[in-house]
Amino acid sequence: MPKLYFSREFKEIVAPEGRDLRTIAAEQGLQIYAGLHQLLNCRGRGLCGTCKVRVKPQEVCSPRTGAEIAKLPQTDDTVRLACQTFVFGDAEVQTFPRPRQGWMEHKVYQHLIEE
Ligand code: FES
Numbered sequence: 001m002p003k004l005y006f007s008r009e010f011k012e013i014v015a016p017e018g019r020d021l022r023t024i025a026a027e028q029g030l031q032i033y034a035g036l037h038q039l040l041n042c043r044g045r046g047l048c049g050t051c052k053v054r055v056k057p058q059e060v061c062s063p064r065t066g067a068e069i070a071k072l073p074q075t076d077d078t079v080r081l082a083c084q085t086f087v088f089g090d091a092e093v094q095t096f097p098r099p100r101q102g103w104m105e106h107k108v109y110q111h112l113i114e115e
Helices: 021-028 066-071 103-114
Strands: 003-006 011-014 052-056 079-081 091-095
Touching: 003 021, 011 021, 021 091, 066 079
Parallel strands: 003 091
Antiparallel strands: 003 011, 052 079, 052 091
């Protein structure tokens, strides 16, 4: 059974192998959504992209899904959608990960890829 350390919450939990991070967090009462997204999310269907977490190491997680590739094009590989990430080993999970770029670079990048 994998041990998961939620670094922002300073909480270590043991979870069943092969379960997704969104379900694990919900069972433990840990919040993975920021602000209004606690109510406005797709309930784990991989459509909204609001359940971002950073997971290290990636070797213990399921491969990136198509939904993650579509929703997280500009992020590094450690940022995942909790609802699409199934864990099979010990890992550290960070909720509300910061974008790799600064706010301004992120906006410029988003503008460029939308054109
Ligand atoms: S809950 Fe919507 S993408 Fe994960």
